Amino acid sequence: METLKAQKKDSKSQKAIRITGAEAIIHCLLAEGVDLIYGYPGGAIMPVYDELYKFQDKLTHILTRHEQGATHAAQGYARVTGRVGVAMATSGPGATNLVTGIADAQIDSTPMVCITGQVTRSLLGSDAFQETDIVGISTPVTKWNYQITKVEEIPEIMAKAFYIAKSGRPGPVLVDITKNAQFDELDFVYEKCTAVRSYTPVPKPEPSSIEKAAELINSAKKPFIVFGQGVILGEAEAELKALVEKAGIPAAWTILGLSAMDTDHPLNVGMVGMHGNYGPNMLTNECDVLIAIGMRFDDRVTGDLNTYAKQAKIIHFEIDPAEVNKNVKVDVAVLGNAKETLGQILPMLDKKEHKEWKAEFDKMYQIEYDTLINKDIHPTKEGLTMGEVIEQINVASDQKAVIVSDVGQHQMIACRYAKFKQSKSNITSGGLGTMGFGLPAAIGAKMGAMDREVVAIIGDGGYQMTIQELGVIFQHNVPVKIVVLNNDHLGMVRQWQELFFDRRYASTVMTNPDFVKIAEGYHIKSRRVTERGNLQEAVEEMMASEDPYFLEVKVEKEDNVFPMIPSGASVSDIRLK
Amino acid sequence: MEKQWYTISVYSENHVGLLNRISGIFLKRHINIESLNVSKSEIEGVSKFTIVVFTTEDWTRKIVGQIEKQIEVIKAYYHTDDETIYQESALFKIASHLLFDERQIQNIIKESNAQIVTVNREFFALAKTGRRHEIDEMHDALEPYGIMQFVRSGRITVTKAAMPISEMLQEFQEN
Numbered sequence: 001m002e003t004l005k006a007q008k009k010d011s012k013s014q015k016a017i018r019i020t021g022a023e024a025i026i027h028c029l030l031a032e033g034v035d036l037i038y039g040y041p042g043g044a045i046m047p048v049y050d051e052l053y054k055f056q057d058k059l060t061h062i063l064t065r066h067e068q069g070a071t072h073a074a075q076g077y078a079r080v081t082g083r084v085g086v087a088m089a090t091s092g093p094g095a096t097n098l099v100t101g102i103a104d105a106q107i108d109s110t111p112m113v114c115i116t117g118q119v120t121r122s123l124l125g126s127d128a129f130q131e132t133d134i135v136g137i138s139t140p141v142t143k144w145n146y147q148i149t150k151v152e153e154i155p156e157i158m159a160k161a162f163y164i165a166k167s168g169r170p171g172p173v174l175v176d177i178t179k180n181a182q183f184d185e186l187d188f189v190y191e192k193c194t195a196v197r198s199y200t201p202v203p204k205p206e207p208s209s210i211e212k213a214a215e216l217i218n219s220a221k222k223p224f225i226v227f228g229q230g231v232i233l234g235e236a237e238a239e240l241k242a243l244v245e246k247a248g249i250p251a252a253w254t255i256l257g258l259s260a261m262d263t264d265h266p267l268n269v270g271m272v273g274m275h276g277n278y279g280p281n282m283l284t285n286e287c288d289v290l291i292a293i294g295m296r297f298d299d300r301v302t303g304d305l306n307t308y309a310k311q312a313k314i315i316h317f318e319i320d321p322a323e324v325n326k327n328v329k330v331d332v333a334v335l336g337n338a339k340e341t342l343g344q345i346l347p348m349l350d351k352k353e354h355k356e357w358k359a360e361f362d363k364m365y366q367i368e369y370d371t372l373i374n375k376d377i378h379p380t381k382e383g384l385t386m387g388e389v390i391e392q393i394n395v396a397s398d399q400k401a402v403i404v405s406d407v408g409q410h411q412m413i414a415c416r417y418a419k420f421k422q423s424k425s426n427i428t429s430g431g432l433g434t435m436g437f438g439l440p441a442a443i444g445a446k447m448g449a450m451d452r453e454v455v456a457i458i459g460d461g462g463y464q465m466t467i468q469e470l471g472v473i474f475q476h477n478v479p480v481k482i483v484v485l486n487n488d489h490l491g492m493v494r495q496w497q498e499l500f501f502d503r504r505y506a507s508t509v510m511t512n513p514d515f516v517k518i519a520e521g522y523h524i525k526s527r528r529v530t531e532r533g534n535l536q537e538a539v540e541e542m543m544a545s546e547d548p549y550f551l552e553v554k555v556e557k558e559d560n561v562f563p564m565i566p567s568g569a570s571v572s573d574i575r576l577k
Numbered sequence: 578m579e580k581q582w583y584t585i586s587v588y589s590e591n592h593v594g595l596l597n598r599i600s601g602i603f604l605k606r607h608i609n610i611e612s613l614n615v616s617k618s619e620i621e622g623v624s625k626f627t628i629v630v631f632t633t634e635d636w637t638r639k640i641v642g643q644i645e646k647q648i649e650v651i652k653a654y655y656h657t658d659d660e661t662i663y664q665e666s667a668l669f670k671i672a673s674h675l676l677f678d679e680r681q682i683q684n685i686i687k688e689s690n691a692q693i694v695t696v697n698r699e700f701f702a703l704a705k706t707g708r709r710h711e712i713d714e715m716h717d718a719l720e721p722y723g724i725m726q727f728v729r730s731g732r733i734t735v736t737k738a739a740m741p742i743s744e745m746l747q748e749f750q751e752n
Contacts, residue, residue, distance in 0.1 A: 135594060140601045144648045145594070164648055197749045198590050198651040322642035 016187035021151040022047035024188045025115065025177070026055045028158035031190045034086050036077065036447060038062045038070035040097075042090025043130060045117030047182035062447070062476065065468035067094050069440035071101020072466070075110045076444030079427045080402055080454075082235070084111040084165050085444065091118045092130030095176070096137065100434055102172045103141040107431030108256060109233060111170035113161050114138075120179040121149045134176050143171030151184035155191070163193035168201025169320045170233060203321055205336035205344060212332045213315045214348035216289050222357045223249045224287035224312075226272055226280075226301070229256035229430075230294015230319060230338050237261065237423045239342035240293065246346065248353040250361050252280035254295045256430040259420040263399075269361040273301045274565045275412040278574060279364030281565060284309050285572040286360075293317040294338045297327040298431065307570035317341050371576045372562050377417060383556030384532055386413040386485045392539040393455055393483070394419045401453040401481075401543075402427065402445050406438030406462035409491035412561045414457040436465030442480045443472055453481065453543065460486040460512050467518065473548045474522040481542050482519075482550045487557045488512055495560045519550035526550035578633040582611075583655050584663065584734045585641060587626035588618060588742045590649040599626065599650075602643045608632050612665070614731035620742055623651065629732045652745060656736050663734040667712045668694070669703040669719060670726035676701060679722050689715040700725055 019027070025048050029037065039061060041049040052061045064070040067089040074085030085105075089098050095116040105112045119128040135147045144164045146157050154177070161173040217223055231240050237260050244251045244261070250269045251261060261268050270277030272284065284290065290312040295301070302308045305327060316323075316330040317338055324333040334341045376387030390413055393401065399419040405411040405428040420426060427445050429437040442456035463484050473480055494508040519526035525547055529538045535553065542549045565574045589595055596615065603610050611629045618625035630637060637655045644653045673696060675682055686693065691705040705715050712729055 136597060139594065139597050140605065195749070195752075196648060197746060199648045320646070322639075322646045324642075326639055326642070 014189045014191075016189045018185055019188050020047065020051075020183060020185050021154050021177070022051045022182040024151070024154045024186060025158065025182070026051045026059060027188060028155060028190060029086065030055075030058060031192070032084070032158075032162045034059065034084070036060045036062065037086040037088055038064050038073040038444065039088030040064060040067050040070060040090070040094055042094045042117065044091035044119055044179050045088065045094070045115075045182075047179065048088070048115070048117065048177075061088075062443075062472060064440060065471045066466065067097035068100050068436065069466055069469045069472070071098050071105070071112065071114065072434075072437050072440035073444035073447075073469075073472075074112050075101060075105050075108075075437075076404060076427055076441030077448040078110050078112055078444075079441075080424050080445040081448040082233075082424065083448075084113055084162055086113050086115070088115045089117070090130065091116060091134070092132045094130075095134035096132060098174075099138060099141065102138055102174065104429050104432040104434045104437065105172035106141045106143065108429065109170050109229060110172065111165040112172040113165050114172060114174045116174065116176045117182070118147065118176045118178045121181070124149070124178065134174065138174045141172070142174050145174040145176070147176040147178070148181050149178045151181045151186045154181065154186065155188060156193075159191060159193035160196065163196070164199070202319060202337050203335040205334060205341045209332055209334045210341060210345050211348065213334050214345050216313050216315060216332060217247055217249075217291065217345075218350045220289035221354070222287045223247065223289045223291060223354065224280075224283060225249050225251035225291045225293060226254065226284075226295055227251060227257045227260055227293040228254040228295025229260075230317070231257060231260040232423055234294060234319065234338035236294070236338035236342050239339055239346065241265070243342055243346055243349065246351055247349045248351075248358075249291065250354070250358050252277070254298070254301055254430075255415050255428060257295060258415055259423050259425040262421055263419045264421075267358070270365070271416060272571075273298075274303070274567075275416065275561050275563065277365065277416070278368040278563050278576060279361040281563070281571040281574045282364060283360060285311065285570070287312050289313045289315065291315045291317070292330075293342070294319070296323045299327070302327060303565045303569055303571045303573070307572070368563065368576065376413070381556075383559070384529070384535065384553060385559060386410050386555050387417050388532070389483065389485060389535065389539070389553050389555070390414055390417040390457070392536055393543075396539045396543040397453050397455065401425070401455045402449055404428065404438055404442040404445050404454060404456045406456075406458040407433045407435045408459045408462060409487075409495065409559075409561050410457050410459045410485040412492075435462035438462055439466045439482065440469045440472075442482070443469060443478050446478050446480045455481045455483060457483050457485065459491060460484055460488060460510060460515070461490045463515070470519065470522040470524060474524060477547065479546060479548050481545070482548070483542075484515055484550070484552045485555050486512065486515065486552055487555050487559070489557060491559075492561070494558070498558070498560065500566070515552045516550070524548045524550050526552070528552040528554065530554045578635050580631055580633050582658050583630050583632065583634070583637040584658070584661055584732065585626070585628040585630065585637065585644070585653060585655045586734065586736065586740065587628065587644055587653045588620070588651045588740070589624050589626065590651070591622065591624045592649040595647065595649050598647050599628075599644055602640055603630070606636065606640065608636060608640065612731035614733050616733070618742070620746065623742065623746075627732060627734050652740070652742055654736070654740060656734070660738065661734045661736050663708070663732050664706050665709055665712055665730055665732050666704065666706045667716070667727065667729040669705070669716070669724055670700050671703065671719065671722070671724060673697065673699055673701050675722050682719070682722055685715065685718045689718070691715060
């Protein structure tokens with residue numbers, strides 16, 4: 001509590017109201033601008049749910065069918081809006097069911113506040129019914145967490161939770177509240193948190209590092225930008241575009257950076273990483289200056305670190321000092337918010353075009369296009385490909401849809417081929433690779449962007465991990481478009497088994513139910529496509545629907561995703577087949 | 578890279594759960610904490626963790642980065658042994674009759690500059706403060722005579738260089 005005393009207080013004093021802790025929680029949420037939360041009730045959180053009932057005109061609670069769904073929905077909402085997503089659950093199993101979503105939000109830097117009920121204070125440590133140490137369990141996967149045992153703590157801790165979740169590099173915060181603190185009364189006053197003395201959310205950029213970076217960029221012959229989600233989280237899309245255009249630098253994205261820059265921009269050269277594009281991966285090892293912006297050199301991006309961009313000077317624009325020199329040793333680190341640092345470097349950059357260098361990317365794209373892209377999105381073989389489905393969605397949505405993907409082959413195909421004109425439009429589980437993310441995240445994304453089309457692309461494996469959330473789509477008529485690309489396999493694992501385990505398909509073959517019938521059971525309009533001739537019309541029908549829509553596409557069972565950098569290999573060892 | 582001893586000093590808020598967060602950072606990377614001490618620091622209301630590890634500088638730097646990222650951590654540093662003044666403390670419990678039966682024990686006490694904390698009919702307790710090797714030497718010398726109980730504290734350290742925590746906190750107050 002020491003830190004809280006040191007917080008800078010709002011000067012205008014509010015009048016205190018005498019209310020219960022449970023009601024105070026609702027007032028805290030409202031004061032933070034929350035109007036939508038996802039959750040699941042249970043014994044230890046019931047006083048808060050009782051207040052939610054009273055405040056339902058101001059605060060909508062969506063009952064997911066599993067607590068994991070609540071976290072992913074909150075994540076989808078947060079990713080599409082840039083606001084803090086909120087999930088709520090009871091103690092014990094309710095709380096532990098949140099953990100996967102919390103870990104996902106932690107590794108993908110998603111602002112989320114999770115509120116869990118806890119047994120009453122006097123029972124703590126007694127192995128009471130539905131008691132679990134969720135603060136202990138969630139410690140390694142939260143940006144911050146706290147157990148409230150006294151009602152007086154509620155306003156300060158809730159304010160701190162929202163501040164920490166959203167500021168700097170965002171992340172999940174868990175607040176566990178014992179039942180006595182929900183029942184007890186306090187004199188409630190709410191003041192937003194604006195600072196915590198031991199926490200520096202955004203490091204101050206050093207002018208000297210920006211100057212050094214500008215010099216390196218200006219003298220570069222083959223500069224190459226790799227941008228990540230830091231651009232989206234920092235709302236630096238315009239600055240990135242201005243930098244790319246002024247300095248004439250080819251730019252590639254990490255999976256979470258996708259949609260930060262128009263995919264059709266002439267200097268947008270595609271995706272880096274394990275299933276990224278051929279050119280950006282190969283030319284990582286030929287550029288002379290690599291400019292990393294808001295990305296963290298994940299192993300799926302870098303492949304073997306000993307052979308990653310060794311020839312290049314590396315500049316790292318990054319908000320989190322702990323990421324600098326973590327995986328890749330950099331020559332210049334520019335700490336700070338990308339919007340600020342890119343804005344500062346922009347006037348120092350020379351106007352340039354790197355035509356010959358850019359032509360190398362174009363040449364490699366042509367090789368990739370001829371070898372596999374064309375076959376992926378305009379196939380002539382009999383079986384349907386995942387790529388052609390994504391291409392049809394691009395056409396039918398005019399590249400304006402929010403694409404939410406699950407995890408696996410379909411995810412890589414969606415991220416490779418989906419086209420975007422607007423930021424915050426690609427929502428996927430990048431760092432954690434959480435199967436089951438897609439369907440609930442799409443619900444949250446749609447509810448956060450009701451004016452936009454939201455298309456969930458999911459595999460038959462991941463779909464069945466959170467399929468129960470169809471109940472939410474049905475009950476609240478959330479007009480999400482669900483596309484299941486069904487190959488009757490856990491496709492990505494099967495692909496690895498084919499390539500690296502001599503085709504021993506251990507537990508990757510799935511005997512699937514009738515997905516259309518299941519969707520119909522939830523009264524969701526649905527359709528199955530098994531032939532190419534029906535695909536375009538089915539996708540058009542889906543996109544035109546004002547209601548939720550389920551589309552199953554039976555795709556080739558044993559297609560692989562290429563290009564591919566085998567695990568642990570160098571980016572320049574990328575395989576086209 | 579070569580492994581050596583590093584002392585990590587962490588200035589933090591006094592927050593329940595922070596120890597768990599910090600120890601998790603080591604656990605995740607399979608780096609053993611050789612010694613750990615938590616106490617108040619020179620600044621009122623600010624705690625100080627002193628953590629000793631035997632690893633490479635690269636790992637130490639990364640760990641310090643992760644520690645510093647924790648919300649309640651004000652600042653974390655790492656230093657080599659050359660850059661610090663450090664001590665450990667130990668207590669030895671020994672049967673009292675040995676003091677009279679084994680004359681050599683008195684010499685060991687004198688030579689090691691240990692203090693006798695208490696003596697009664699059954700046992701006496703010795704306290705020794707010093708470097709790890711000095712404590713180990715004293716332990717080895719006493720061991721043949723029988724040690725009833727032995728305990729050694731974590732390393733405590735002050736650095737030769739300044740650690741400007743007060744200035745950082747002052748700056749926060751002013752902004």
